[in-house]
Amino acid sequence: MAVGVRTPMPVQTKLRPGPPTRQLPKMGQSQSQQVCTTPACVHTSSYLLGNIAPPVMWEKVDPCTDFDKLVCHGFRETTSGAQFGLHISKPRSQRVIRLMLEGTYEEAVGYQSTNLRPRTDNVDEHNFNMLRQFYQSCMDKNAIKKAGIDPLVGLVKGIEKLWPVDADDLDAKLDSSDLEGLSKAAAFLMDFGVRTFFTYGYADRRIATTADPNDNKIRRYVLNIPSLTLQAQYDLSGYKNPNKTIAAEAMVRAALSPVFPTRLEDEQVAKLATGVIKFEAEMAKAIEPLMTLALQEEKAGVKGAGEKLVTLTELAKLAPSIRLDKILSTILPGGYVPDKVTLFLPEAWPLIDKVVLDSPKKVVQSWLVFNVVSALASHTHSTELEMLGAKAGDSHTTDPGTSGDTPDRCLEYTLVELDHLVDRFYVNATYTDLGRKYADELTTNIRAEFRKRLTKVPWMGEEAKKRAVKKVDNLVQNIGYPTSKYLDLRSPQSLASFYSHLNITSNYFANVLSIRYNLVRKQAESITRPIDREEWELVPDMSAHVAGASYYAPMNTIYMNAGLSQLPFYHPDLPQYVLYGGLGSVIGHEITHGFDSTGRKYDENAKESDWWDNSTVTAFKDRAQCFIDQYSNYKIKTPGETYEDMGEATLGENISDAGGLAIAYNAWLAERKAKPDVWDQHLPGLEKFTHEQLFFITYGSWWCDGLEDEARARYFKTSDPAHAPGIHRIKGGIANSRAFKEAFQCKNKEPQCEMY
Structure with missing residues (x-):
């Protein structure tokens, strides 16, 4: 028998016959009517009604098994592509x-x-x-x-001026007379954020400095390995695929042919293009086993896997031909010399240095030119x-x-x-001022709920609980x-x-x-000032207008962007069940990240350490395995292929979804009990649902997407492998929520997996 939407259950919120008396400001609207008719409520109600299944289906869809069909039916009919509910603003x-x-x-x-x-x-x-x-x-x-392309040609002329290389002998190798010019050309490109021999910062970040692993009050420069054409995050297998290397060579030919000031013959360009991809393939061959080892160590919990603090003298010795120290020194603030920098895969650099020395100099120069075109041709x-x-x-x-x-x-x-x-x-x-104030209050309330829950987690040791509570107390919330x-x-x-x-x-x-020059200079200059935990530049792409949120473990900070705190999911005039089910569940998610499979490795002072006792670690891993198994069983079937969710790769996000939903819900109940004079009205057109049910409908609406199964599988395999597909986040989130199952009167009230 299908468990459809029930007759509204009695809830703690009691509608009163007259207007409430309260002291402003408090979250939640306050009108005397039973149905909220503020513009914000009408806007959100219209959005949710457009998202969910039509009323004729409400009694036919079983929310306990097909909740995604209930909350996303309309969204999927009207939205296409990789657009998600949380990005609707x-x-x-x-x-x-x-x-x-x-x-x-x-x-x-x-x-x-x-x-x-x-x-x-x-x-x-x-x-x-x-x-x-x-x-x-x-x-x-x-x-x-x-x-036209004259601006690119001008940059290529700059490379050739700093490092002249004769095109008559395409096989001539580098010698000692080339090294000064090579380092100057690389430094020239680095000024404009063009990748060369090392990526300035982490591969997936635009920042150049990060906290010292042993003292998070100190900044360190981060020097990463080269970012290569056929590299997909940490995957370098593309260089073993002939089809991909042939396509890459064609791309290099297209890039080189029009930009060299002295036009080359087609045969010369073809030879250089082949040489550039071979040059990258040799670097990939040197890097891949070391990267694989570093990833294995990271998975095993090895602190600072693949990273090492080195002095500039040590840096120079690791790759004497490339002169990494000289390249870095060109962007250092005046008079500043770092005692150490964080270097990724230090063992790879002597191998990369050898690849450079063994390669034709015109090929290496062409690689620099190709990097310029790759970075700037779009402009x-x-x-x-x-x-x-x-x-x-x-x-x-x-x-x-x-x-x-x-x-x-x-x-x-x-x-x-x-x-x-x-x-x-x-x-x-x-x-508005009020919007920011409410978002801050919402965060504080949910944080307090998580603090309370931590004291009751049965599998944590007492010392671990005390320190975990202290970590929540030390959290910095950056709002708006x-x-x-x-x-x-x-x-x-x-x-x-x-x-x-x-x-x-x-x-x-x-x-x-x-703009690129300003960014590089500001990144470089940041080394001279102490770390400020209210600083947004610590986190990549953390811009206020973006509909996003983040938790940064090395600083124990969360960021809730103004761009996320918008209608239809957030407005001070909305009922509390919408505020907590929408933005609140995201806030809870980010707070829980501090205690997921990655965040748990950082103690109350945001220092990476083994601060949990062995029995607590074992208990965490046992419960984590439940999440891994659960999400690994979720599948997307496409013609000729079945996509299986990578439960291990998405573990941190899935733990945070479950924890965030639970603490947001309980924080809402606590807020409702503490402030009974706040008028928690119905949304127009949605009176059929209880407020508890609307909390979860709001939550589910975050993760609707407009993708077909094939596109959905491709997107999450290539673009966002750290997150489960939205449909799985809905399924997993409500499967792990006792409150959801009680709200919709599901037969089995036990959560499938539970951590916090």
Whole structure:
């Protein structure tokens, strides 16, 4: 017998005959009617009604087994592609930002007032004008088309000037006379964030410094291995696939042919392209076994797997031909010399150095040129470079000078390249004082609930519990937008200082280089200041306008972006069950990350250590295996292939989903009990559901997606392997929730897996 949506069960929230008396501000709306009719409630109700199955299906769909079909039926019919429920506010946010970029400064600051400090108009207006001028330079399609690939050719000329290499002998190897020029050319490209022999920061990050593993108050530069063309995260197997190497060679040919100032014959270009991919293949061959070992050690819990602190002298000796120390020294702040840097895979560097020495010098130079084209071709106009496709740019896939929707691309470029300038004016337009206050209060309440739950976790030892509670107490919650000493979004002067190396003109390509130069310099300069746990730059892509949230284990900090705290899931006028089921479940998720398979390795001082006793570790692993088995059994069937969720790879996220949902729900119950005078009304059109059920319907709506099964499998295998597909997050989340099963009167009330 199908367990459909029940007649609303009695709940603790009691509707009163008259308007409530309460002291403002408190979370949740307060109207005297039983049904909330504020614009926020109407907006959210309309969204949820459009997402879920139509009323005729409510009694036919069993939420205990097919909850995803109940909450996502409408979403799947109206949405296509990799768009998710939690990102539904993105189009609205982008419309707001586009209106600002296409308007005047007076219009941009004419929106509702927020926490932003009183501005110094000339500085604030200067910041806005830089933002708008960059957008306008990107929109100037004719100027970009007229420039063609000349800007790229200019950079290649810069490489050749610093390191002249004769094209007549394509087989000539490097000798001692080449080393100075090679290091200067690599340093020249590093100034503009172009990858060369080492990736400046972690492979998946734009940051250049991180906390010292032994003292998280000290910053260290991070030098990673080269990022290679056929590398997919840590997978280098592409170089063993002939089809992929042939395609890569074609891509290199397309990149090299038009940009060398002295045109090469087709045969020369073909030989160099083959040489470039062979050069990368040899580096991959040297790196792969060491990377595999490091990943195995990391999986086994080895602290600092694959990393080593080295002095600049040691760095120089590891790869004397490449001169890593010389390349790094070119971006160091004046007079600063680091005592040590964090080097990834130190054993690989002598092998990489040998590959460089054994390779033809023109091939190595061509590799540098190819890296320039890969990074920057998307910012030029060239029909010759169009075949590079998605590889022709580290952030973008097509250039603003070619056909297509230029405004959309230029908006995206602006959001990425000048994110914090965008953030200031976006926050001013969309994020009120009250909204930030409530989000902070929501976080505090959920954090308090998790603290309480930790004291009752049966499998943790008493000492582990005490230290875990202390870790929750030490958590720093960064809400909405940056307010650190380094970058305070409320201060125009702080923003101007953050972009102090930036010079925006009408020349789009020059603007791109200036932005990259500013980013590299600011990253390098950060080494001279102490770590601030309120600093958003510690976490990659943590921009206030982005619909995202994050937990950063080495600092024990969480970040809840203003871009996530938007309708339809968040607004101060919404009922508490929506606030806690929506944003609250994400807050709980991020807090739980501090105690998942990775976060648990960091103690109450955010130091990586073995702070749990053996029995607690064993008990954690036993329960973790339940999650691994559960999610590994979830499958997506596609024609000719069945995708199995990687339960081990997604473990941390799945533990955090379960913990976050549980603590958000209990925090809501505690809030409802503590503040009975807050009027928790029904949502219009959804009166059939209890408030408990609507809590979970709101939660489930976060993870709806518009993907077909084949595209869904491909997306999560290649683009986001650390997270389970949304459909599995819905299934797993409610399967592990006792409260859900009670709300929908499921027969079996026991959670399938439970950690916290």
